[in-house]
Amino acid sequence: MITLSFEKGTIAVKSNFKLPHTVWDNRVGCYRCLPLFYKELMDYLKLSGLDYEDNVQDLIPMQNLACNLTLHDYQKEALNKWLQTRNGALVLPTGAGKTIIGLKAISVLNVPALVVVPTLELVQQWKKELEDKFGIEAGTYSGEGHVLKPITVSTYDTAYLRAEELGNRFLFLIFDEVHHLPSPGYANIAEMFIAPYRLGLTATYEREDGLHKELERLIGGKVYEIGIDKLSGKHLAEYTTRKIVTDLTEEEREEYERYHAIFTEFLKKKNFILKSPKDFRLLVMRSGRDVSAREALLARNKARGIALNSTTKLHALSEILNNHFGERMIIFTEHNSLVYAISKEFLIPAITHTTQKEERAEILNNFREGKYTVIVTSKVLEEGIDVPEASVGVILSGSGSKREYKQRLGRILRKKEEKLAILYEIISKKTTEMGIARRRKNVTG
Secondary structure (H helix, E strand, O other): OEEEEEEOOEEEEEOOOOOOOEEEEOOOOEEEEOHHHHHHHHHHHHHHOOOEEEEOOOOOOOOOOOOOOOOOHHHHHHHHHHHOOOEEEEEOOOOOOHHHHHHHHHHHHOOOEEEEEOOHHHHHHHHHHHHHHHOOOOEEEEOOEEEOOOEEEEEHHHHHHOHHHHOOOOOEEEEEOHHHOOOOOOHHHHHHOOOOEEEEEEOOOOOOOOHHHHHHHHOOOEEEEOOHHHHEOOOEOEEEEEEEEEOOOHHHHHHHHHHHHHHHHHHHHOOOOOOOHHHHHHHHHHHOOOHHHHHHHHHHHHHHHHHHOOOHHHHHHHHHHHHOOOOOEEEEOOOHHHHHHHHHHHOOOEEOOOOOHHHHHHHHHHHHHOOOOEEEEOOOOOOOOOOOOOOEEEEOOOOOOHHHHHHHHHOOOEOOOOOEEEEEEEEEOOOOHHHHHHHOOOOOO
16 A cells, blocks of 8 residues: 655655655655645545555644635635636735735635745734634744644744644645745745645736746746736725936036946956846856956946935935925835935934834834824835835835835825825936836836
């Protein structure tokens, strides 16, 4: 008889012959299979009529979940599309209620489920939603502790580190911000869990490194997508974008041109063409052994820093602050140095990756309650944090990433009666920032 058991993140298969997806392990004298293929292996055994004993699952007993959640039409459409295979990713804008769809999916399947999220803040947000909607105690697995329940929320880091002990405890995996999953290491989570049902949630499916193609193998690929423009006005706020082009000061322009010339001359001299992120990574690798490449990269970074952090941008920001006095506003920048400069100049609370958890929570709470109407941040509010509703966003500097742009736009799109959200981009004239801004266009879909 064929026997299957779960052993430290793999399925041990004792069989006299090779089964699909198995490989021979000389050390223990049996076949092994990635838990990712558990369902396919079981389907094969059932169809073949072979005698087998399945000792893989060690599920956590759970009660029937009662749920009276009401979904919007587009949320029903997304869930129904996913339910056709019970695998795949749903792509919806920030503020479109991805968590609600995940909760509904949990209630429909009613099996032990693990929700995997990128941040501790999201662990607590999901735990609260699960407990509020289902009236249960949800478990949490993170650096702050391990409490295992039929419905448990874990960070990506902890799910990766604990996959050997948790891999056979759940039948349903939900990956929030699923674009993180293909990252090195995190992909092992999907490989080491037996769960046949897998749901990915994200506002930004594609990755610039192309690794999102791995999601087809790990969870089933993209099965539903709806863009911002299809939801704005009814389910999300109406919005408009405005571009403000500022010029560098004479001193900044002279310094920018000097550094930019060093970089472009190097590319020309070495016949080095930058067409993709991969080309840029090759240049970075080359800088480790080529002094001229290192000098060129440093010059490029200095030129870019001047364009992104131009002092003339602060004058444009001042006008925006005056024009929208009293409205709730989030200011986004690329670098912490500009965050602190704005905070000091305009007496605006700042949040960066160095801001302590308690201070960040206090700032966001004051922003939510209206004690603060404006906050300034670098990259830490783009995902994984419940940011209060705002109506104005200002991008003083950023990358060419469409994901980053979508996330920043999403922060001001929460629906409110008669609200028109405005996203400003302040860009330095005749600099590489013009190209960066062009690359992040056409993201609304």
